[in-house]
Amino acid sequence: MATFDRADLLFQLFEVSDLGKLMNSASFAHIDRDVVEGVIDTASRLAASHFEPYARLGDENEPTYESGTVQMIPETGEAVRAFADAGFIAAPFGEEFGGPKLPETVVQALYFIFATANIAFQGYGMLTAAAARMLATFGDDDIKARYLSPMLEGRFLGTMCLSEPQAGSSLSDITTQARRREDGTYSISGRKMWISCGDHNISENIIHLVLAKLPDSPPGVKGISLFVVPKYRVDADGQIGVQNDVALAGLNHKMGYKATTNCALNFGENGDCIGYLIGKEHQGLRYMFQMMNEARIAVGVGATALGQCGFQASLAYARERPQGRHPDNKDATKPQVLLTDHADIRRLLLAQKAAVEGALALCLYCASLVDLAASTSEEDERHEAELLLEMLTPITKSWPSEFCLEANKHALQVLGGAGYTRDYPIERCYRDNRLNPIHEGTHGIQGLDFLGRKVLMQDSAGVKLLVERIRTDMAAANRTVSPDLIESLDEALERFEVVTRSLTEEVARDRRAGLANATLFLDFAGHLVLAWMHLRILRAAQEREARDGPSDFTTGKKQSATYFFKRELVRTKVWAETLLDNDLTAYEADAACL
């Protein structure tokens, strides 16, 4: 079964996103549409041969701890090796690392394809690419020499070790220690928790990027440094040596994402764990944030991919399954009608389609901002791309996580009892997707980041830029898109401005109370931004219609956008009321009375 729609992905890349413009820049002069279609087709084939067929198997056979290591089904390793062999770990890297330097926009589209097929397998390659990028950016030559090539080849796989048992979301409270050794390396000791891909038997080595504190560090996040800690030590000439005192302390048994191992790890239980500093001491969190920002876009992509997988599966089912009759024609001697003939089933399908299409547009838009910031020679343009990216990152992480999970709930409902079984991928998508509002910063933490940091930064310059960009696209769409939709977006935008001013004042007056409804404000901003994305999709669809005439495809885009505006964007009316009141019911609630 198709897990994604190729024509739609190409439309998103070349007609909705700014990839076309990016390919005109000097940085991406080596990329053209043929190149992109080529890698997409390679990814599709690989996803169909090595990922999708084993998604259920991986889910039903979660990793086990046996004879000293974590045992995976062999198909996991085969998929990850095929992914690496086809060059997908190295995809974003430049020639100096032997990579094709694909734009981030294309890389995220590739991740999307693999995640629709089997997100739990896809985690290994994606996480390794992210870790490798950290080493390439901040590591010294020795670190690069030992670890980078084997990671890009998929022989070594990477992890990020941030959380600890006593510090899940609160990085300032980590206690893992790094003591300087005489040879310039560090002795690492501490316990790390929730480590995806933290241990397994599918690669020659595992390269952990570990946050730790030096004994003389300042308290809080300013005292955090970043280290490479390999599972097996590696010689200067690349030979794998002895184990490095990194011990598996336990496997987490999760509701979903089962084929991505998730571990508790103990570093330096025997005082013999060596780490290698990345960059400078006390700069670890700053480096890690670069990786986290990319990881946050990738979470949005993964959530959207799971939404897409569920949508495709439920649409295919609904188009084939006869069930019941119309309420005005119950004649039992007539055949049953298809599920798609029922208005409420169409609602469940449209809701998914609108969520997934909007979310995908947002993810690719963010990725294109990464590309723009990296490729432009104009300082203003770079600054604006970075600023807008800062604003959109918490939304891109959170909105798909929350609302494509909801889409999976709808997909399951379309199939009824069948959706509740493992015979279809939907219940797995739903379980997998439930992780996304949690990892890489919970939904609540993204809300605090958005209102408490992003909205306020640079005297609200980010908010102004965001509003300006939306208005620019509204003006551009004005001639082609239905005035109703433009008007409701305009109203929502005004509501957003009013609410933002009000909350900014609240936060200035009382930071804690002013941030009490930050999560709701994040959802509000998310719905606004998603409506904007639908506007961009609509404009692209209209341009295509002007060129090729109307089609089911372009009609479909109008249907999703209309649904989103009429059924989702309207929710911002009530949210605005609550936010303008700055309703403090939860904030003031007495926890003893819960």
Place this chain on the structure above:
Amino acid sequence: MATFDRADLLFQLFEVSDLGKLMNSASFAHIDRDVVEGVIDTASRLAASHFEPYARLGDENEPTYESGTVQMIPETGEAVRAFADAGFIAAPFGEEFGGPKLPETVVQALYFIFATANIAFQGYGMLTAAAARMLATFGDDDIKARYLSPMLEGRFLGTMCLSEPQAGSSLSDITTQARRREDGTYSISGRKMWISCGDHNISENIIHLVLAKLPDSPPGVKGISLFVVPKYRVDADGQIGVQNDVALAGLNHKMGYKATTNCALNFGENGDCIGYLIGKEHQGLRYMFQMMNEARIAVGVGATALGQCGFQASLAYARERPQGRHPDNKDATKPQVLLTDHADIRRLLLAQKAAVEGALALCLYCASLVDLAASTSEEDERHEAELLLEMLTPITKSWPSEFCLEANKHALQVLGGAGYTRDYPIERCYRDNRLNPIHEGTHGIQGLDFLGRKVLMQDSAGVKLLVERIRTDMAAANRTVSPDLIESLDEALERFEVVTRSLTEEVARDRRAGLANATLFLDFAGHLVLAWMHLRILRAAQEREARDGPSDFTTGKKQSATYFFKRELVRTKVWAETLLDNDLTAYEADAACL
């Protein structure tokens, strides 16, 4: 860990619901508060000893097919036998069947207790009680003699066999055949699907209640008859005889509710399946609807119980787990604060508490209407109780299913990564609860039932009665409850009346289009009814305060009600707009363009 709150359940039963009044009636003169507290404590002990400890085990060891039967972990059978031995299957039955004739209100409270501990184990006893009630009500003496006592003793367990592979929600399309045999029995042949408790190794016999059609039946639901079809035939003297040609065709592998087996069954593959008619031919659906209505309340109770289990687990965790600091005091040298100190965590807890308390009040209110209809000697009172019950049944089935599932989503979020693991019951509750919007009539079908049947019946007499009852309780609460809340309920009620009139006209004009948004209307009515339930809870809390002074408990009730009114009831504003427009975006969407 406590899975429910005893003091709260007693408050709901004796101060919020009308159980006290019911116990004054002649039918329930044998019941007093001591009796009720006694059975609740017995249930609590049994739930703690035989249900809760095996919830994870049952989930991790789903039933398997081995050597001809379905194998369960032995703890399943032990729990069901203990449940039966303590008299819980017989709980609603009168003296003539050796039961204590507990009011339905108390019976549902007992189901609630067991379902909070282990809903998948609880299914067997509950379903058997429901099937036994059908036999007691509609079966002839011979059927009662052979099956009833062993079912009440838990030696035989019951099922309902309605759906078929080609007819999930559409009962008019079932094709299972029943041919009259000369001896007055029937020969059954056909395939049934989604049969909970359909096969297992934990009882001496399984008694299927099967919907089937006679060869000369009229088409559609009018041609349906109801049969007892035992797995093993039973002699007139109660001896178990040969197998009855009921074959297990397959096990469904579900996302949750795993310890409740769910099967495809083939009846009469070898032409040797005998069924015994219940009541009269062609009356099967009418009989079954009695059982379905009770089953629908039980679904609401189960969904609420899962919500409650998640709420208790997340509250306990949040009260003990330090994590992070307040946004206005990030000093890392100070200790972390508790999760309950964060406004957004309190929101996630309050949202659960408000959903679960309101849903429980609704379930018990419905059960008390069942009791009232069965016990009153006043014809008007009985008629009104039945009418109101008809109105509330689709809401009681659906609202907890949808919104206590949402509560479980929140519970998981409170724990973050830990909630995503099997170390806590929450991810299991979330998976279990996902079934509830599907079985016993999907959410969409409940919407059609509510708007297409219940709202319109008897010239909208049900709507009028519902509105009148809400207004009566508002008037009674007026002196004690905050005017703000009364006013917002009043506004919501007016919105509901306007929307109902508008939709009633739409349905009269074009039944199909008028019912297009029936699901949204059901949610709207559900939120209104839940606000009403919170009003009843509030009034009871105020009465308690007037008697005993304020307490954390009563403050807690005010917090939940305030949360529900301010954060949930407000949603009806936007829903009303959409419904008044009768937005047809989904209805008119072209399925080919999805």
